[in-house]
Amino acid sequence: MHTTLLSLFAFTALSTARPNVYFIRHGEKPQHGGIGLSDDGLERAECIRDIFGSHSGYDIGYIMAQKPKKSGKRNRPYETVRPLAEDLDIKVDISCNRDDPKCVKKRIKKYKGEGNILICWEHHRMTDLVEALGNEDAPEYPDDRFDLIWTISYPYNDITEIVSEKCPGLD
Structure with a gap:
């Protein structure tokens, strides 16, 4: 009986564990504008594949990127995580528009799968996403950085790391 109660407790604790959420900026863009990633951005997408891949400690089970426009604009976040998603056999959730932090919050709260969440977004909007989760003092992602990983642990009201x-040659 005692073992059964411990097993039930362990199962309940595991089933109610909440994932970590990792926020990253999309890869570098072409120097003179344009759509898509630059050569450095493509290199970063390959690095992201290694950083968050199946052999990493990040244990990614769900990936989100902002919804690209039909014109091809705003596709950098998706292009940045696409190689990783293919390796992990995860479909990238692109259902939320760039300017809809409530949608992202809803997706995070609804996620019941195994593993953690990786979100790739445009850096000027990342603060809005973090604030929607409950962090009232979220920092601004620096304009001159592409390499930062923001970690947010449950209850999602603070960036914990x-x-x-x-990425070799980039950071």
Whole structure:
């Protein structure tokens, strides 16, 4: 009986565990404008594949990127995480528009799968996403950085860690 209660408790604790959420900026864009990623951005997408891949400790089970426009604009976040998603056999959720932090919050709260959540977004809007989760003092993502990983742990009201991706040749 005692073992059964412990097993039930362990199962309940595991089933109610909440995932970590990792926010990253999309890869570098072409120097003179344009759609898509630059050569450095494509290199970063490959680095992201290694950083968050199946052999990493990040344990990604769900990936989100802002919804691209039909014109091809705003596709950098999706292009940045696409190689990783293919490796992990995860469909990238692109259902939320760039300017809709409530949609992102709703997706995070609804997620019941295994693993953690990776969100790739335009850096000027990342603060809005973090604030929607409950962090009233969310920092601005620096304009001159592409390499930061923001970690937010449950109850999602604070950034618990900021580290560099440390992509060789880029960071």
